[in-house]
Amino acid sequence: MAPVTREECAKRDAEDPLAAFRGEFRLPEGVIYLDGNSLGALPAAVPGRVADLIEREWGEGLIASWNDAGWWDKPRELGAMLAPLLGAAGDEVVVGDGVSANIFKTLVAGLRLNPGRSVLLGEDGNFPTDLYITQGAAEITGAEERRAPARPDALEEALAGGDVAVLLLSHVDYRTGELRDMAAITELAHRHGALVVWDLCHSAGAVPVDLDGCGADFAVGCTYKYLNAGPGAPGFVYAARRHQPHLRQPLSGWHGHARPFDFEPDYRPADGASRLLSGSQPLVADAALEASLRVWSRVDMEQLRTKSLALTDLFITIAAPGGTGPGGLRLVTPAEPERRGSQVSLAHPDGYPIVQALIARGVIGDFRAPDVLRFGFTPLYLGYTEVFDAATALVEVVESGEWRDPRHSRRSQVT
């Protein structure tokens, strides 16, 4: 690939159709933020919307706001706002609870939809909560937990026995940034009689997603990464319309009841995706999500994908051209654009202090054990020049050996 200059990057910034979105986010001066795949930046509209909920809807409206401010229907309203980003219909998505809880709900619902099959199949190396919740769901239901590498050939082998009820996969791998072929894998699972739950934590707002077009069964995801709804923001859950009338989820709380204000003694599920709800939702956090989704309603996902790939290409071209970088840095993320999320991961045995030395320079990425330096690229608030500077800083940190300073090896609780 042709060498890239800072001047070329400045030109691309000037021509960038998404550049104006940068003004809709608050980021500290002097920081290049490449960790939006863990916690997204603050949309400028969020503090005002949250204050409005607290002061007006809660402070003045009090209990009436459950009706007047639409609190009761927020999970559905926010689900419908999110749906276009997921390739889903508005009534197939609800917002509520966390990813871990929603994984549990969909795995058990999937098991019940697939009687006679008793295996929950997960992928080697998935994000730990996916693995742990699958173990918990297997323990409580008597199902068997199995794992396979997330390669089509290995999945086919694991599915061939005909006993897999549900397959749980991440659309984009949190550690490597690999993007999986949702359409092909869903079709493979269905051919073998299994249902699929897709974890979209690292793809919602990062790449175009087409749940309905791929024939997906269920999906879960978070809103605090690329969707920028803030720390601990509520998760979402998708159920394909064809499953909704039959699905039974295990956390059968009153917000998922058909007639919640009849206060009946027995559970009867609501119609549609609402039956995936459980109890009261964090309305203050929902207000932050609402403000961030208003930004997303104006984003063209094809433009976003084009810029995302251009940014990750740029970073790779400088930091690891041809797959290797200075000091033995090795590209972990697939080089093929169609297999790449909006993230670049590089492996190095001294990854932790290298990332810390970069953070000390104002370039924020993160480290994932055992040896992965991880950089997330958020096209709404990152420019080409920043990515050029970040990649150049990485090369300098490694070549200069400044990461060897012992202060960069001190571990903190959240890495």
Ligand SMILES: Cc1ncc(COP(=O)(O)O)c(C=O)c1O
């Ligand atoms: C793939 C994946 N699943 C789930 C989670 C988190 O789940 P929860 O929001 O329940 O903490 C994360 C990140 O924290 C993740 O990367």
Ligand SMILES: Nc1c(O)cccc1C(=O)C[C@H](N)C(=O)O
């Ligand atoms: N969800 C997180 C949290 O509650 C605390 C700290 C980090 C996170 C993250 O989101 C980590 C992220 N899923 C990852 O891919 O590493």
